[in-house]
Amino acid sequence: MATLTTHPDCVPVVSYRFGKGATNIEKYIAMQGYESARKAIALGPDAIISEMKASNLRGRGGAGFPTGLKWSFVPKQSAKPKYVLVNGDESEPGTCKDRLIFEQDPHSVIEGTIIAGLSVQAKMGFIYLRGEYRYLLQIMEKAVADAYTKGFLGKNIFGSGLDFDIVTQTGAGAYEVGEESALMESLEGKRGIPRIRPPFPAVVGLYGGPTIINNAETIATVPHIFRMGAAEYAKIGTERNGGTRLFCLSGHVERPGVYELPMGYNLKKMIYEVGGGIPGGKKLKAVVPGGASTPALTADEIDIGMDFDQVGKAGSMLGSGGVVVLDEMTCMVEFALRTMKFYAHESCGWCIPCREGTDWLKKTLTRLHNGGGVEKDIDNIRYLAENMLGRTFCPLGDAAAMPTIAFVKKFRKEFEDHLDGKGCPHHYAAEPEGALV
Amino acid sequence: MSTQPAQPATIFSPVLAARFDKLVTLYPVKRSALVPMLLYAQDEVGYLSDAAIAEIAARIGITELDVRNVISYYSLLRTKPAGKFHVQVCTNISCMLRGGNEILEHCKKTLGIANKGVTGDGLFSLEEVECIGACSWAPAAQVNYEFHENLTPEAMDKVLEGCRARSSGAKK
Numbered sequence: 052m053a054t055l056t057t058h059p060d061c062v063p064v065v066s067y068r069f070g071k072g073a074t075n076i077e078k079y080i081a082m083q084g085y086e087s088a089r090k091a092i093a094l095g096p097d098a099i100i101s102e103m104k105a106s107n108l109r110g111r112g113g114a115g116f117p118t119g120l121k122w123s124f125v126p127k128q129s130a131k132p133k134y135v136l137v138n139g140d141e142s143e144p145g146t147c148k149d150r151l152i153f154e155q156d157p158h159s160v161i162e163g164t165i166i167a168g169l170s171v172q173a174k175m176g177f178i179y180l181r182g183e184y185r186y187l188l189q190i191m192e193k194a195v196a197d198a199y200t201k202g203f204l205g206k207n208i209f210g211s212g213l214d215f216d217i218v219t220q221t222g223a224g225a226y227e228v229g230e231e232s233a234l235m236e237s238l239e240g241k242r243g244i245p246r247i248r249p250p251f252p253a254v255v256g257l258y259g260g261p262t263i264i265n266n267a268e269t270i271a272t273v274p275h276i277f278r279m280g281a282a283e284y285a286k287i288g289t290e291r292n293g294g295t296r297l298f299c300l301s302g303h304v305e306r307p308g309v310y311e312l313p314m315g316y317n318l319k320k321m322i323y324e325v326g327g328g329i330p331g332g333k334k335l336k337a338v339v340p341g342g343a344s345t346p347a348l349t350a351d352e353i354d355i356g357m358d359f360d361q362v363g364k365a366g367s368m369l370g371s372g373g374v375v376v377l378d379e380m381t382c383m384v385e386f387a388l389r390t391m392k393f394y395a396h397e398s399c400g401w402c403i404p405c406r407e408g409t410d411w412l413k414k415t416l417t418r419l420h421n422g423g424g425v426e427k428d429i430d431n432i433r434y435l436a437e438n439m440l441g442r443t444f445c446p447l448g449d450a451a452a453m454p455t456i457a458f459v460k461k462f463r464k465e466f467e468d469h470l471d472g473k474g475c476p477h478h479y480a481a482e483p484e485g486a487l488v
Numbered sequence: 489m490s491t492q493p494a495q496p497a498t499i500f501s502p503v504l505a506a507r508f509d510k511l512v513t514l515y516p517v518k519r520s521a522l523v524p525m526l527l528y529a530q531d532e533v534g535y536l537s538d539a540a541i542a543e544i545a546a547r548i549g550i551t552e553l554d555v556r557n558v559i560s561y562y563s564l565l566r567t568k569p570a571g572k573f574h575v576q577v578c579t580n581i582s583c584m585l586r587g588g589n590e591i592l593e594h595c596k597k598t599l600g601i602a603n604k605g606v607t608g609d610g611l612f613s614l615e616e617v618e619c620i621g622a623c624s625w626a627p628a629a630q631v632n633y634e635f636h637e638n639l640t641p642e643a644m645d646k647v648l649e650g651c652r653a654r655s656s657g658a659k660k
Contacts, residue, residue, distance in 0.1 A: 052635070053625070132516070144580045144619040175516075182527065182564045183620050185633040218514050220524045224564035226618065240522035240548070242561040258516050301582035301623040308624045343581055343619075373623060375582055389584050393618055399561070 052186075053151050056308025058325045062287055064275050064295045065268060066311045069155040074190060076197040079158040085203055087277035091166045092211045096127075099170040103273070105281035107293030112138060112229075112266030113342065113370045114446075115359035118273075122263055124253035125171040131260035135167045135176035136238065136252075139267040140222050140229040142181055143342035144393060145373025148297035148309050149267040153180065153187040156271065157194035161217060163270035165208065166277065167263050168215050177238055177257070178219040178267075181229075191219045226397035230445045231264045233399065244401045245445035268297060268372075288314030292358035296372050300326045303333070303378040315356035322353065322376055333378040337461075341370020343390050344450030346457030347377075367457070382475050383462040387455060388416040394451035405448035408439040412455060419466065422474035429466045433459045499539045504532050508547060518548050522558060526565055535569045563617075571606050571613030573651040575599070576630045579616050582623035587640075591627050592616050594641040598648060611655055612648070 055069045063069070072078045079085070091099050103119030110116045125133060137160060141149040152160060164176040178195075180187055195217050198204045206214050220238075222228050228237045232246035235257045256262025272294060276284045285293040292314040298321065301307045305327030312321065318340065322328065329335055335350040340357070345368040348355075355361050362369040377386065395409040415432055418424050436452040436459075443449065459466060468476045498505040507528065511521040522544070529540045536559055545552045559565045577595055579588040592614075596602060599612050606613040622628035625637035629644070636647050 053622075056624075141621055142619060145582050145623050146619075147621045147623045147625070150621050181621065182562070183630060183633070186635075221527065223523050223527055223562035225562050237523060238520055239517065240519035240558065242558055299624050301626055302585040307626070339581070373582075375585070375623070377585065381585065386581065386584075389579070389581055393580055396618060 053147065053154050053309075055151060055155070056306065056310055058310055058312075060313075060316070060320075060325060061311050062295050062313050063311055064279070064284070064287065065152065065159070065272055065297060066155070067275060068159065069151065073156045073158060074154075074194065076158060076194070076201060079156075083278055084158055084274075085162055085201075085209075087274035088162050088165045088169075088203065089209055090277050091169050092209055092213070096170050096172060099166060102276065102281045103170070105285065106276045107285045107288065107291055108269065108272055108276060109292060109359055110266055111268035111272070111296065111372065113143065113344070113368065115369060118265060118269055121253065121265070122167065122170050124251065125261045125263060126254065127172075129261050131258070132175065133171050133173035133260050134257045134262045135164050135171075135173050136231075136234065136257055136262055136264045137164055137176065137178040137267055137270050138229060138231065138234055138264055139178060139180040139184070139187075140225075140234060141184075141267070141371075142226045142229050143344065143371040143373055144390075145299060145301055145339060145342045145375040146371040147299050147301075148372055150184060150187065151297065151309055152267055152271045153184065153191060157187075157191050158198065159271040159274050160191070160267055161194055161198050161204070163273035164217055165203070165215055166273050167265065167270060169213070171261065171263060173263070174214050174216065176215065176217045178217060179228075179234060179238060180219070180221045182221045182223040185221060188219065188221050195219055225399075226393075227399040227445070227447055230447060232445065234264065235262070242399070244399050245447075247444060289356060289358045289361075291360060296357070296369075298357070299373045300376070301373065302339075302376040303329050303335075303381070304376045305330055312357070315358040315361065318348075318353045318355055318357050318374070321357065321374065326376065329376070329378050331378075333380065335376065336379045336381055337377045337383065339373070339375040339377070339454070341368050342373035343375075343393060344368070344446075344454060345370040346453050347383075347461065349461050368453075382420075383458055383465045384416065384420045384469055385475060387458040388413070388420050390454055390458075391416050391451065394447065398447060398451075402444045402448070404439045405443045405451065408435055408448065409451050411435055412451070419469050420475055422469060422472050424470055426467075426470060429459060429463065432466075499537075499543055500529065500532060504528060512547060519550060522548055522550075522555070523562070526555075526559060526562075530565060536565060536567050541567075569606070569610070572611050572655060573631050573648075574613050574615065575648070576615045576617040576620065578618070578620045578622065578626070578628050578630075580619040582619070583627040586626040588627040591629060591639050591641065591644055594644055595629075595648075598645065611652070 108118045228243035233243035237243040252262045337347040395413040400406045436455040439452040577592040628637045
């Protein structure tokens, strides 16, 4: 099934127990498992949060918000129960890392959830997997049951006098549910429609109670921070970007795979050394650095460190860790169209700029790609996308708009090449042998 | 006369009915069990039939309309039967770059059905799907919940043949 790929530059932190049978709770315990939760109990809420802040861990879902800071926003006193919600609804195109964590080290997610709960005195956590990952639900349910048997979950966990329960479930197919507020709606048994913020989930979240919501990789990292010590963990990455990241290399590379590399690892090196370069000796055209929502970088923009700040400075986002590599044969209009088809399909329809915008963009891109476009379409695509930006309830609208703007801006010539009425001039499928190698 | 309370009538198997009884107690509100219940009901019945929807609505204490409203949001939930083997081919970006569209076309040709079609014998249904989380092992497809990765048309044929063999094996 899903396995990690390694390279001499890899630094195993989250993948420390991958491939070592850690789904078995005894083996997990033998590899320092659940020691971090015990440490966290001894430390207490304030010290847990300071340790998290010191680790410089930033949210692995895509936005890169500092995790310790996020946890510190949960009010100490609350009339309503507090919750921890683990976002394992991984569905950003190009991303397949959380799947590995659940499959190879389910207890790290459970232990991270417990520590998050301890930091805000929550008594209940939810682990929400995407519906397509049904086989992982079985792994997670077994792991949760084993943790209950050991007394690590339930009443009086680790003999501490504290209680903590975990429920795990899957979604049923919806990209939008990976957005934190839509995720809460889905967990409450409703359509996954986003909530307006503020209030933020840390104050008013699941069932109206203060809620910590973090990506599965973020949560799975937490026990390792307490295992290694925050200072040691922070040292691995770059400034304000602690630790490692599971990067999912896909597309036109010799050795696609999920690799755990230090934050700030050079993107060019990642593609040419870790990934083995472009198949067939072809040239690189573009890289989508962090999942479909992130603006593509051109071949001469990739000599950058892969951390939130450096990729941000280069005009894109580190996003979800999904690095999609495109060779010179790729038609950027077709790529833009496929990306937009996805967003049009996944838009929940709740707010108009996203619902209408993604659909019109899909239609215009389809016409252009088929050769029926007019010159004005190119500017219209950019105009539509720019007018969606920042005008939607949730980031899905931005996620559709940002890459589209970049495609038009950086590859305008290719869009213009489609205007002669003859259809796509460089459809890679026209030379399947070259493209499929 | 028995002192045991009468069991409510259920369309589900005793195992699933018991699972549902427990599921609604796990969450702070009953309704949170809705999406998992719909999935498990679909797994057992094959799709979300009127009877399944009615029973789930009653178990949670919401209207059938509420349940249908939720069903229509999620792409994995269906109110019509699919094939015994539901073949879901990903054509999203990472799969597209490595031949996902070709796998989809190959399935259409081999199975003789269009996207969202069901074969006459009810054995296969085909669907083009969005990213399934197998990007580094593209192109990929799922048959029911099973992942098949690093596909080629030949490998896809083997997957489909495997389904046929399993089906005829089960009949004997």
